[in-house]
Amino acid sequence: MESILKVEQLTGGYSPRRPVLHDLNFELKAGEMVGLIGLNGAGKSTTIKHILGLMNPHQGQIKVAGVTLNESPQQYRSAFAYVPETPVLFDELTVEEHLRLSGMAYNVPGGDYEDQASKLLEQYQMVPKRKAFASHLSKGMKQKVMIMSALLASPPLYIIDEPFLGLDPLGIRSLLDQLVEVKRSGAAILMSSHILSTVEAYCDRYIVMHHGKIAAQGDLDDVRRTAGMDAGNGTLEDAFYKLVAGGVS
């Protein structure tokens, strides 16, 4: 399967003297959803910032759709859409203007844009709010705008940081259904979340981060094995707890 995201020997952080990430190696292939999990401060968001190109690696390299950011910034950036942990919206744009901006930025054809935007607005129960400014939206609604903008772009890679925060139960269901759909259509998804039961149910593989390092990665049995548990026995949460706290659940 085609590799969409490849992180090789990534060491990075805010200061060259104090790296936060240490020698990360992982890969996402087309059509798979990977859960990025870890405690607060484990390095998940810093990893995501490096992938987005907001931070420069101290060592190692990141390739999205086969290129590094320096090789082809446009190709690199066109290949992913990002949903941040805290919704970052433009105060001066309405909900539907955010979708329009996203459509323009990702070069969505005009006809497709109209269809997709209408579908998304309905799916996320945002039709009555389509003319509302960001400052008049609840946190969950803001998150829905972020998710709709990412889905509208239809890129080969989705980078989603804590997508469920503030979402109502219908919003969570819509998002998960849609992630399954985009995965089937061949996109890769890197999703960071603390809701381990959902991550376990929907992701194909997991990357467990602890103190800026990858403590375990692979499918559920791989993670269990690394945590010292038997294959086929115990949940992701059990394995995670053992890996990061050394505890017995």
Add this chain to the structure above:
Amino acid sequence: MTSANHEPASIWRTRARDFRNEIKPYIRYMAMSGFPSFLSLVLIASAIGYFTLLRDVPADFPIVQVGVIVLTPVLCWSPMRTYLAAADVVYLMPREHEMGPYLRSSFQRTILKSVFLAAVVMLLFLPIYRQAGAGSEMVWIILAALVLKAANAAGGWQERKLAWNSIRLLLRSARWLLTALAVAAWLTAMPWQALLFTVLCAALAWLCYRLPQRHRLPWERLIAEEAVTRRRYYAFFGLFIDVPVLPSSIKRRAYLSWLLPRIPFVHRYTFNYLFSATLFRSEIGGILIRLLLLGALVNYMTADAASLSGWVTAFVYALFGIVFSLQLGGLRSVHRYSVWKHVYPLPEDKQTDQLVQVDRAALSAGLLLLWLPAALPLLLKGISAPPIAMLIGALAYVAIRPMRLRRKVKSDADED
């Protein structure tokens, strides 16, 4: 901290002092920027114009209209610095019953400043009024202005307490209109007639304020008002130095934003779309519109007077053009730290190109809208040199502006 430091009045004093300390460095930067020299030049030029007018007030000088235009805003404007912040809903609201001294401090301090401003404008206006030889005794006008100022301050406070925004805006418009009418009455009618009219206006306003639903203490309104004041301070200092980015104030402005859907839905216009929306709906847009309205009015008045063969108009036009372009320059900083600037698949030089396009379109529109009321009255009087000079100056600036803007964007990027 002693318990005295927790007294609301003491909290107010601490916050006022903290704010002064917070803006001190920016005042220093502003002082070093050459802006004070520019301001002094403007003051000197204005003083020359003022004394020329005072020496020889034309017989047909529209003294009442000018009086209403200059006195109404300073009498109606009743701001209130409360230094309240969003967190006060959690920490100070439980002590609402003790907030009297806090609000009194706010009220006293702010009203002093607005009374001072009104007094300065009165002092400038009354000599011209006397020279024009119109209407009432000046002592009556001064007394009336004091009463109107106090009534507006009280009205402003009542409006803040109103629960519904639409009613608040309606009553504020009504207050401004009634004040303008009362000012006109005092400038034209006999004192007893003007007094009767003012009393009727006040009674009408008092009745209106009693009708709608009101808050006991309008926390959210005061917090929002304080945020607007802080934003304005920082928007001003932002002309001279980088300042902290504060949450922006957004207005829908349908009369401008109808243009947004007309921007073609294509990749290369992504940032045209974003920067246009920012320009139309943000505080920058609001300031530019107010500048255009004020500039158009002042340009028209000076052009109509045609002082110094129209060259005073050219000077005023240049002044408003400079302030307009300085303020428009703030657009480049609005999305400077936005994550989407880096995430969207659009090279940074293309983003800059699109910013430059929006900036040039807005600058051209602004300079043209300022030029028309400055040039047309002069051209109708057969004076053509200043209008042509203004036009050439504006075109030259529009031509060199993109280069300067690109240089500034690049220097911002290097700093980041």
